[in-house]
Amino acid sequence: MIPTDKKEALLAYMEEKGFHATRQRDIILKEFFRKHRHLTIEEWLAEVRKSDPKIGYATVYRTLKLLSECGIAFKREFGGQVRYEHATDHHHDHLICMRCGKIVEFENKQIEILQEKVCKKYQFKLTTHKMELYGICRRCTPSKK
Amino acid sequence: MIPTDKKEALLAYMEEKGFHATRQRDIILKEFFRKHRHLTIEEWLAEVRKSDPKIGYATVYRTLKLLSECGIAFKREFGGQVRYEHATDHHHDHLICMRCGKIVEFENKQIEILQEKVCKKYQFKLTTHKMELYGICRRCTPSKK
DNA sequence: TTGAAAATGAATATGATTATCAATTTCTAA
DNA sequence: TTAGAAATTGATAATCATATTCATTTTCAA
Structure with missing residues (x-):
């Protein structure tokens, strides 16, 4: 266990x-x-x-x-x-359902590369980041029938 | 004013x-x-x-x-x-210097497109997001001389 | 087994934010 | 212009999440 x-x-x-x-x-x-x-x-x-x-x-x-x-x-x-x-050994961010509170972990290397680019543009040395996506999950979305 | x-x-x-x-x-x-x-x-x-x-x-x-x-x-x-x-009419996120507290606003359409993609993958309808990049700004980085 | 060190849990403190309320200010309508 | 109803202010108290205190209990090494 x-x-x-x-x-x-x-x-x-x-x-x-x-x-x-x-x-x-x-x-x-x-x-x-x-x-x-x-x-x-x-x-x-x-x-x-x-x-x-x-x-x-x-x-x-x-x-x-x-x-x-x-x-x-x-x-x-x-x-x-x-x-x-x-704790996980890979970095991840979160997707949060605003209705039921469901939380999904996700990883996206492309976004992280772009974040590095943004930092370079502003001459920052990136240490860490925080990203949360808020939305409505499938179960909480009224179906269109 | x-x-x-x-x-x-x-x-x-x-x-x-x-x-x-x-x-x-x-x-x-x-x-x-x-x-x-x-x-x-x-x-x-x-x-x-x-x-x-x-x-x-x-x-x-x-x-x-x-x-x-x-x-x-x-x-x-x-x-x-x-x-x-x-308030601004365009969405923006923040870059924050962990040493001096300097805050820079930035916009990155590419990241937002990728965020939409992530949401689609997990069948979420994206409402809003929060992204903060934490690092050290140029002024706070010791020069290498 | 014993005693020093650490942990527990109840209660209290803290810090940020919000609510309360008497006194004051604003504004409408006569 | 003025009276009075409604809103606002600001001091204080309440609230909420988290952190700390401290007397008592537990752990563990010798």
Whole structure:
């Protein structure tokens, strides 16, 4: 369920920092990998509490931060809401349905090449970017019958 | 100083809504057009208070919201900070220097065409998008001498 | 097993934004 | 011009998401 390499990365990071393994962190890690989604902290908290209703708000905050520090999670911000998603080794952006909230990850090398071009034009050295496409997904589009 | 058409747009909007003209709104509008920048509310407040130190926080919030409602300003969000910029008739995105905070507006039709393509691929109907390129501007790049 | 260090979770603090409300200002209509 | 209804202001309080504090509990190395 939990990818071995991710688990090891976390343990190595905790070892290095002198952090302790705890029941709560185990639960949160397990729940994090059970869902392949881009959930808000509120939503992750709800998931985690299905396993242990006593887990606190702050612990979820702290543990998601920990997961992003050791490269297991990415912290994202869509429309003012912080979300944590599974880290990937390739860069990707997001397509968001404004009606149902569905989020699709996509990659487009051509766009990234053009972004580099824009930066060159303005003499900027590109470090990172943020791109979100907002629209209406197929399921939310009224059919034309 | 204040573009006539913008001033008229605001007056028409206020007329329609039954809003009153006030000294504070005049000052804020004037200051808004004095600066061609993407300032935060905090920063606009500071500008406005140079003309009238008694103007309150809430008034600036409300008036910038008013300006965006009638199409004079655009509300933006960079890195968790809300900013208000001059409205333009063409869509544009932003290039942001991570060191000095310099913001450059740019337009790139090719990227927008590719964004449409991505949406088509995932069967989304594109409504709007958000793209920010973060980097280091020329002035902030150490020269290689 | 023990004690130092870290983690938890409840509560509180913070920072940005929004709402409340009494006092003031604007504007319409007589 | 003026009265009064409606809107605005600005100080303050409320809200919301996130971060911090701290006493208690847990972990882990010796």
